[in-house]
Amino acid sequence: MEGERAGAGEPERIARAALTRVIEPGDERGGRWLSQFGARELMARFTLPEYSNHENAGLAGITPRRLAGYRIRAAAVEPHRDLAAVAAVGGRFICPGDQEWPTQLDDLGDARPIGLWLRGRADLRKWALRSVAVVGARACTPYGAHMAAGLASGLAERGWVVVSGAAFGVDGSAHRGALAAGGATVAVLACGVDVVYPRGHAELIGRIAEQGLVIGELAPGDHPTPSRFILRNRVIAALTRGTVVVEAEYRSGSLVTARSAQQLGRFTMGVPGPVTSGLSAGVHELLRGEGVLVTDAAEVAELVGNIGDLAPDRRGPVLPRDLLDPVSARVLEALPARGAAGGDQVARGAGTTTDEALGRLYELHSLGFVERRGDGWQLTHSPSRGSNARRGGP
Template sequence: MTSCGVNDEERLARAALTRVVEPGDEHGGRWLREHGAVELMARLTAPRLPEGMLPGAGERRIEGYRTRAAAVRPERDLEAVAAAGGRFLSPGDAEWPRQLDDLGDARPVGLWVRGRPDLRIWALRSVAVVGARACTPYGAHMAARLGSGLAERGWVVVSGAAHGVDAAAHRGALAAGGATVSVLACGVDVVYPRSHAELIGRIAEQGLVIGELPPGSHPTRSRFVLRNRVIAALTRGTVVVEAEYRSGSLVTARAAQRLGRFTMGVPGPVTSGLSAGVHELLRGEAVLVSDADEVAELVGDIGDLAPERRGPVLPRDLLGPAEAHVLEALPAHGVLDGRDIARRAGVTTDEALGRLYELHALGFVERHGDGWQLVRSALHPSNIRRGGA
């Protein structure tokens, strides 16, 4: 599954570079693009690096790269991930999700993966569901509902396994027996947060756990932020469920917008600070969504439409245009004879009387001698019975 165009030397060099180059490092990404992984590692581990061989970074920064490069043992990392039931993917592998290439020089050096499914295939039909860690019960409910609904429709739910919205989205997909992918800001053999050991284990068994960092690596604040660009690039669109103005979820959404992916938001109370960031997105280019059907309609293929949304069908809605026109000519209170009703409706007296008898049979009007009036229930259409008078 990891073959096709990537030789062992290239794979080993890229695995080594995941310990040397931090996620999203565009200096390292440019050198990798210009020189290739094998040559870049050779330069970083050479006894002496000639001046100008790695342009764009200062001397101290390059020395940091070289110090890390001298200490890497990629064979150990490959053995460790294999022992955890995982593998290492490089660009050029058959399983590599090519949409990650949209990140340019910020593209991952490679991906460490746990789980059996093919990441490339899963990513083709995936949606990110992200949001606040300290979410409200409403946010958790909506995230779980989106996760299960998307999974039931055959979509892969991608998130970050964090507390709050992320965890709820993963659990929703798992509960539906669906597919879910967790993108971590640490090694795929590291459980973070620790309280999610069971959740991450279930994701690895039923779905995929992926990350840019080698086995044993721990998360940092910057790694969480940079992880979000992978979530955005990997998926067809990003849904944000609850987010404050300064939220990592908004980083994911804005990265998705820059990459030309769909960006969606689930609205909440305008009085809630946890909805303020989502509402700010919705004032821009994001699309408001309320359930999985609406998400799938936006990111899916032609014909993948959400059901038509409308209120309940009332008996009055079933009237023909002529009957409805005559019914509207009757006053809310009081009795009118057929000629007055005909004049108000703009029809002949015979036509008005014919429609009034039909309306009488349906229970909309009642007759008082030569006069007609609305029945009390006609003032409240939802209470009108469908039957005789």
């Protein structure tokens, strides 16, 4: 594609910076024009007089009304001013063809970002290679906030970059969890990277810009809209190895991110919650489909990581009786819960000989599992070896 061949060139970069004010994020028709003509030629068709008499400026599928809207926007852009504005806050603009461009964003096809505005010192391409998205409800419960922070801190400690949207609720908890662990985090905004949104996260976004990266498709000063939030989610999904959803209702932008991840062939995970909570309903629906249930960072890393990134085995406590050999365990099971039994009775219950049963009973006696009662044997009823605990009772 012509745009990619010239991606790192200065004229093409300036034209792409200009187009971020003309074409909305995720506009696939605009993406096709960009692939066909390149950024400089596309801007020319929006701005130069020689195209003004063309009904559609040679752009397939465009209506006169839509073309007029593009031209109004294009006439007002000042890309050099925008580039200076992002530089003033310590930022930069990257586009396809640049060394820092994360090529996994190319999986979006015609919906690929025209370019990305960044704040922060880290290399986005390197960070994105080992990144996980943690997203969820804005109005999350304390459980959701706790799980998001724990997942993020655990992932950060394992060297994973945590990506989210800097919103209230789960997003903010995920960013804070990563920062608290001294790890890396990326905030993908639905506005200009110099715009603080939500306002209540001014300090958090500032910390992310210092310790991590703040990125977005929109030019400096641009403000978010509902559609931009939804379209922002495709970038989160494409940028990362997998997406974890922590609390989401049936209608949730977080589920949009998860579905985008599925369509792109990324891992999709969900953290279960109470079945009585509406905030967990969307996650549970995800888990009924192709989503994978996860409960901590180790399970996430096992799924999205390399061979050898295994989560620890999950099992209950090992009880003394678990260490018995099979015959001794059968002999122990053959004893009644109350009262005593003779060797012959125990042997019949255990399916072995009387001599074998007696030998095992003496071994169990030395281990403290059983005790003699006259000519019979009974279970030990001491506080530390009560029969119910050993027999799996309540």
